[in-house]
Amino acid sequence: MKETLVQVNTEWLRTTYFSDPARRIRLQAGEILLYENQHNERLFFVIEGTLHGYLGYETGEPFEAFRSGQNHFLGVYSYFSRTHKSYSTVIAQTDCELAYIDGDQADTIEEDGMGFAEHFLPVVVEEIYMRQLLTQRMTIQNQKTTRKLFHAEKMATLGQLAAGLAHELNNAVGVITRQGQQLAAWAEDIVRNDDDSGALYLFQKGLQQGSSLSTVDQRRRRRDLEDRFDLPAAVARQAAAAGLDDADLAALGKDPAEKLARFFPYFEAGLAFHDLNAAAVHASQVVRSVKELGVANHSLRIATDVAETIRQAAMLLKDPLKGIALDMQLTPGMTLEANPGELVQVWVNLIKNACEALHGQGRRNPAIAVGAVREGDTARIAISDNGPGIPPDLLPHIFQPDVTTKVEGLSFGLGLGLSILQKIVDNLRGKVEVSSRPGATVFTVKLPLNYEL
Amino acid sequence: MEKIFIICVEDQREVLNAVLKDLESFEAVFFLEGCESADEAEELLDEIDAGGNYIGLLICDHIMPGKSGIELLIEVNRDPRFSYTKKLLLTGLATHQDTINAINSAAIDRYIEKPWNVDALQAQVRTLLAQFIFDQGIAYEKYLPYLDQGVVLERVRKGG
Amino acid sequence: MKPRKKLLAFIKPGIATLIPLLIFMAPAEVSGIPGISPVEQRVLALFALAALFWILEPIPIFATSVLIIVLSLMMISDAGLRFLRQDETGQPYSNLLDYREIMATFASPVILLFLGGFFLAMAAVKFRLDQSLAAVLLRPFGQKPKWLLLGIMIITAGFSMFMSNTATTAMMLTVLAPVLPFFEPGDRGRAAFALGVPFAANIGGVGTPIGTPPNAIALQYLSGEHAIGFGQWMSFGVPFVIILLLGAWALLLALFPVRTPSIMLTFKTRFLRTPKAYIVYGTFVLTVLLWLTDFWHGMNAYVVSMIPVAVFLSAGIIGKEDLKGMSWDVLWLVAGGIALGLALEKSGLAERLVALIPFSDWSAWTVLIVSAFAGLVMANFMSNTGTANLLLPIIAAMGASGLLLDSVGGTAGLILGVTLSVSLGMALPISTPPNALAHATGEINTRDMARAGISVGLIGLVIALVLIEILNLVGFF
Known part of the structure; x- marks a missing residue:
């Protein structure tokens, strides 16, 4: 607690004014020197020990006003202000020894020609300065706390909201999935009881395979069918959509066009059920990720190898990583207490973002670098890409869950991806940082290795 | 006789199927094509244009892997070959900024939110196709049942 | 492929x-x-x-x-x-x-006559004279469906005498379209309204020489001693329109009774009161007056038709872009017909063909009825103008061939009879563009249109024949 800026010649003041052995007090730890508003005409000098000043000590909710130690002055306010009232309750924290002066010494003139007041001016100024500093510090602390509280509350609200939403949606999606499957099975039975096997075949094809061909392949196949089988355009389109191969067409007999026109609705019905189910599955996946945002999953925490989770993530992303040079420099043996699944999710999220930033940019030599190094007791993982970068105006907001962040090739899944990520890293007492310029976007995750729950 | 195409671009296959199904009725006189990515759509646009046919309407999803729907629409908007092509953005998620961008840079004609209402989508498609046909100066008679009456009547009245 | x-x-x-x-x-x-x-x-x-x-x-x-x-x-x-x-x-x-x-x-006179008509119509549309006039004129007909239908049909017919039938239909259907869905469910009266507009437009076209392209082609053959002025045409055209319109109105009400008790049409337009708008109104009235008073001032309809062209271009009412938007296709369609007629006549083929067909045994009335009926049937399946383009040169040749046609008013009577009947083809959506537009509203099916259209066509044919007889009796020809 020695941050004085004011030059006080403590030693000189002590020998000059506080050397009277009669004016000494000894306090034991816990003893009270002064009560708030107590009459006090003394100016104390702490020779040894620490004392704390409290406001509102009597109310039972004391608020610490200052701390005082060796070579500090006490009672400056009550002594010099001439109100002679202590503004705080001063309690000895340790055994203390104090010297004091009392009475009016204003007339005392020393050999340097300066009066008492002049000698103590620096002490008074320092007192004022210290109080100001205290106020400032308290205000800043206050603001920080408020902000933290605010953020925590926001996350908690969002979490509750997400959990509630997830619950409701899960119920609804569950019904859709279940009844959809029921309906499909029921429809399949009806089609099966129909005599024509072609109808069942096409229905099942739609139900099981969905649109098996990509639109490009469908178009190619359609033209092929038009040319080779002399099918009318509409029929060829249907056959291509149903993904029928030559053998299937041959099985349709002499007039495939007529048969197909009759059976195609069955394929469409099957396809509708297939798509219904696919959409329901997709919806439940989305619900799950929303839920993860809200409810941090602490259930499973084990010693986890950071490098291993990164490798797992890269494996999951084999497909999007096609055509991209991936450079991994992973320091082995960095372990921390974490849910490995969550950690994988963090890397998946970051690497996927990088992939998507690179895809479709037509950039030559797209590359992603993943580096994991130990820095003291912290693991520092950096994932960088040479994509187009994140627009500067968006950069400060990308971790906010309420900001949609899909701009120019940057996809954050639901717009929640990065906020989920931050939540996970937060729970591990870690940090995520991002820097971005065209050609170099770096996400840096720092995780304390020795953090324990 | 030149063909008029309606192109739907949507990366999710199920959603694409649903859009195509909803616009099936237009196939009586128009040609309907689906694409799963912006790049595929660009290739198809080139091909259709090279065949001397028209792109009447481009229906585009917003968020797609690779090039986004808005990027595609911006490119089409800049392309003089498709200056009359109508552009419809079909999206489940768009911020204010996206919307502004879509209107200012891509000059989209319509904006429909997912999930869409079939009747509303078809009505918008009718309107856009009617505008395209009159803008492009194609004889409208053959397409009449599939065009928005209000647009047709107004344009015919003005046309004398 | x-x-x-x-x-x-x-x-x-x-x-x-x-x-x-x-x-x-x-x-x-x-x-x-x-x-x-x-x-x-x-x-x-x-x-x-x-x-x-x-x-x-x-x-x-x-x-x-x-x-x-x-x-x-x-x-x-x-x-x-x-x-x-x-x-x-x-x-x-x-x-x-x-x-x-x-x-x-x-650039034959009838083409330019039509061009003048186009200028009038285009200026009227541009300054919303059509809509604001329709709003004012429809007001007295109230909200009772029966009278409102009559009002709509009269106004449509009236407008289509000076505007193209298609544009008139489009304009009136725009007014009508928002109201049709509010008819009581299952009210057949919807069809009456949706059909009333195209029918009235088709019928109204007969009223003036510039009402519809077949009239122009007829004028082309009614030259020299048979020449008919603008006013003269209207003197029989307008009564024909009125009588047939009333007939069509009654027929539509009988076929599709309206149950909805009252219909409210709303117009948002008001008369424009800008100097240019006044020029348009003034020129419109002046041109029509000059057309009707050719006997007095001596300028024929063709010359008068050039006046609005000059005025609107000079006043900047019709600009460069508007010129590009003119229905040049209609003008050239007529021009082709005229050229075909010219070729038939000048080569001598028309005369030779007519001489071959045993018309001489036929009475003049048989010739008129057969050719008018043929015109009506053809016009139902193809463009009215195309029909006129094909039929009228031959009809004109018949007149020139010295057949005894006095009982039907000579060549002029024959030509007018066929011209009127050609405008009566309105049984199918493909018969005329107004029919196609009305059919596309989805309020009428083809069967209903055919039922009403054939009836109106046949009624019109009878009225046309009676009209020719009356004109002949009063010595019009």
């Missing part, structure tokens, strides 16, 4: 080209027309080509018209291909057409 589909796609133009080509190539004897000259044979081929192209429509009908003009210039004009201009002995054919005359069809 597959070969089979390719073949299908070529059937229409194939037939339409092959038959005329055969006629063109065949030796003269094969035609079975005694004494036919090579030039006449070519005209016959052209006529076949025109008929097939206008009926089958392998190309747009106005393109066919231009094709006819160009082929005429190449094959039967005195500036055509050299080897087609002279016979084997090197003697030039005597019945070749003057190329200037063929080219002049693009």
Whole structure:
């Protein structure tokens, strides 16, 4: 607690004014020197020990006003202000020894020609300065706390909201999935009881395979069918959509066009059920990720190898990583207490973002670098890409869950991806940082290795 | 006789199927094509244009892997070959900024939110196709049942 | 494309080209027309080509018209291909057409009369005179469906006398479209309204020479001693319109009774009160007045029709872009018809053909009824103008051939009878563009349209025949 800026010649003041052995007090730890508003005409000098000043000590909710130690002055306010009232309750924290002066010494003139007041001016100024500093510090602390509280509350609200939403949606999606499957099975039975096997075949094809061909392949196949089988355009389109191969067409007999026109609705019905189910599955996946945002999953925490989770993530992303040079420099043996699944999710999220930033940019030599190094007791993982970068105006907001962040090739899944990520890293007492310029976007995750729950 | 195409671009296959199904009725006189990515759509646009046919309407999803729907629409908007092509953005998620961008840079004609209402989508498609046909100066008679009456009547009245 | 589909796609133009080509190539004897000259044979081929192209429509009908003009210039004009201009002995054919005359069809007086009409219509639409006038005129008819329908039909017919039938229909349907869904569910009266507009537009076209293109073609043949002025045309055209309109109104109400008790039409337009708008209103009134008073000031309808053109261009009411938007296709469609008629007449083929057909045994009334009926039937399946383009040259030739036609008012009576009947083809959505527009509203099915359209057509045909008789009796011709 020695941050004085004011030059006080403590030693000189002590020998000059506080050397009277009669004016000494000894306090034991816990003893009270002064009560708030107590009459006090003394100016104390702490020779040894620490004392704390409290406001509102009597109310039972004391608020610490200052701390005082060796070579500090006490009672400056009550002594010099001439109100002679202590503004705080001063309690000895340790055994203390104090010297004091009392009475009016204003007339005392020393050999340097300066009066008492002049000698103590620096002490008074320092007192004022210290109080100001205290106020400032308290205000800043206050603001920080408020902000933290605010953020925590926001996350908690969002979490509750997400959990509630997830619950409701899960119920609804569950019904859709279940009844959809029921309906499909029921429809399949009806089609099966129909005599024509072609109808069942096409229905099942739609139900099981969905649109098996990509639109490009469908178009190619359609033209092929038009040319080779002399099918009318509409029929060829249907056959291509149903993904029928030559053998299937041959099985349709002499007039495939007529048969197909009759059976195609069955394929469409099957396809509708297939798509219904696919959409329901997709919806439940989305619900799950929303839920993860809200409810941090602490259930499973084990010693986890950071490098291993990164490798797992890269494996999951084999497909999007096609055509991209991936450079991994992973320091082995960095372990921390974490849910490995969550950690994988963090890397998946970051690497996927990088992939998507690179895809479709037509950039030559797209590359992603993943580096994991130990820095003291912290693991520092950096994932960088040479994509187009994140627009500067968006950069400060990308971790906010309420900001949609899909701009120019940057996809954050639901717009929640990065906020989920931050939540996970937060729970591990870690940090995520991002820097971005065209050609170099770096996400840096720092995780304390020795953090324990 | 030149063909008029309606192109739907949507990366999710199920959603694409649903859009195509909803616009099936237009196939009586128009040609309907689906694409799963912006790049595929660009290739198809080139091909259709090279065949001397028209792109009447481009229906585009917003968020797609690779090039986004808005990027595609911006490119089409800049392309003089498709200056009359109508552009419809079909999206489940768009911020204010996206919307502004879509209107200012891509000059989209319509904006429909997912999930869409079939009747509303078809009505918008009718309107856009009617505008395209009159803008492009194609004889409208053959397409009449599939065009928005209000647009047709107004344009015919003005046309004398 | 597959070969089979390719073949299908070529059937229409194939037939339409092959038959005329055969006629063109065949030796003269094969035609079975005694004494036919090579030039006449070519005209016959052209006529076949025109008929097939206008009926089958392998190309747009106005393109066919231009094709006819160009082929005429190449094959039967005195500036055509050299080897087609002279016979084997090197003697030039005597019945070749003057190329200037063929080219002049693009700017013949009736074409310019129509152009004047277009200018009036375009200015009216541009300054929303059509909508604001419709709003004012419809007000007295109230909200009772029966009278409102009559009002709508009268106004539609009135407007279509000066505007194109199609544009008038579009304008009135725009007014009507928002109201139709609010009819009581299952109210057949919807069909009455949706049909009333195109029918009234088709009928109204008969009212003035500029009402519909067939009238222009008729005017082309009503020259010299048979010439009819604008006012004269209206003197029989308007009564015909009024009587047929009332008939159609009654018929529609009988076929599709309206149950909805009251209908509220809303108009958002108001008369524009800008200087330019006043110029439009003034010019419109002035032009119509001048058309009606040609006997007094001496300027015929064609000359008067150029006045709005000059005024609107000078006042900047019709600009460069508007000019590009003119219905040049309609003008060229008519021009082709005129050129075809010219070729038939000047080559002498028309006369030769008419002489071949045993008309002389027929009474004049039989000739009129048969040709009017033929016009009505043809007009239901093809463009009214195309029908007039094909029929009127032959009808005019009949008059010139010296047939005894006095009982039907001579050539003029015959031409008018056919012209009126050609405008009565409105049984199918494809019959006229107004029908197509009305059908596309989805408020009427083809059956209902056919039922009402055939009835109105036949009623109209009877009224037309009665009208010719009356005109003949009062010595109009």
